[in-house]
Amino acid sequence: MIPPKLVFVVDDEPGFCDTLQDLLEDEGYEVRTAMDGSRALALLRALDRQPCIILSDLLMPILDGHGLYQAVRADPALAKIPFLFMSTDPSRAPAGEPAIRKPVDVDAILAAVKRY
């Protein structure tokens, strides 16, 4: 049996990860979450399979979205995982990477995830 696609959600807002996890699980995805970039990086390196996409906030404590992005891109084992940034100011996302504005359009997130 083919396992469901894995989506990784990183956001420091309590409840945001939970709701997005419920939404994506209802659409048939498996979801892992972290509340800052540092924990996300540790979890990503410990996973036995790669997520099809990382949905990440930009402004977070400890390690922000930019730091997580740079660390993932610098790690050969993780470098090819696509990102979708979710931010109150999407113009601050890393150049060339897709970003959507918070409050998020759920349909836009689901459409983006379905592409991967």
Add this chain to the structure above:
Amino acid sequence: MSIELHHPQIGAFLGDPSEHSHIVSFYACDAALVDNVVAYLAAGLRAGEPVIVIATPAHREAIAGALDAVGLPPTVDRGVTMLDAHDTLADLLVDGEVDATRFAARIGDLIDQALRRSGARRVRAYGEMVDLLWRGGHEDAALALEELWNDLSRRSSFALLCAYVAADVRDVEALRAICDTHSHTICDVTAAGSREVVERIARIIAHELRNPLAMMMMTADYIDRATDDGKVARAARRIITSGDRIDRLIADVLALAEVDLMPPAANDEAPVDR
């Protein structure tokens, strides 16, 4: 994080900070800084609280002169301790990092002694070591030192005022990192050079509002999708509609803040002491 923009009542706020306050002030010129520090220290001295100042020589001299001018000459008998920020910081560093043990021994003992000698309920401290680190490009060390102050505050009774040169805090992430280590943020919007900081603070407030708003709206959207109950779905959609209005209001307030902040006052005051 708590952000408070105080204008023009900054002096009143600094005169009576709440217990264990760790306040950060962004300043653009020495005169504005000294006014705020003296308002904070003078109120403490009048209340019988001992005072510790860890500042550059020029700032110590200006603060001492200003305290003297309001009838509070900064003497040891009055409970005033003045230390040089460069020398004190040098004592705390080990391999370029602030050493937690040295900090606890030096600063912790200083506060404990001041409390014992005075019998007062708390100490008022003003410190510039973090600003020295930040200006020197050691931003992580500055934030680590702020956290050491916070750790000490959980064990000892003092209020702390820190100050950073506004122009040295160049982006929202840096400003947020500083604000996150403090209980209160103050910024005099009339001070020349403070306008940019106020705009950055407004953007942080917008972010802090929009994040929980995003969570609420997405959860309402989820309920709308998941329920078969028409009444529940309509209620969820009303939350989304109201959330959209709040989001537009935040955008409007941000736009207003960018155009409607007081213009910088004409300023021929001395620049900051570097």
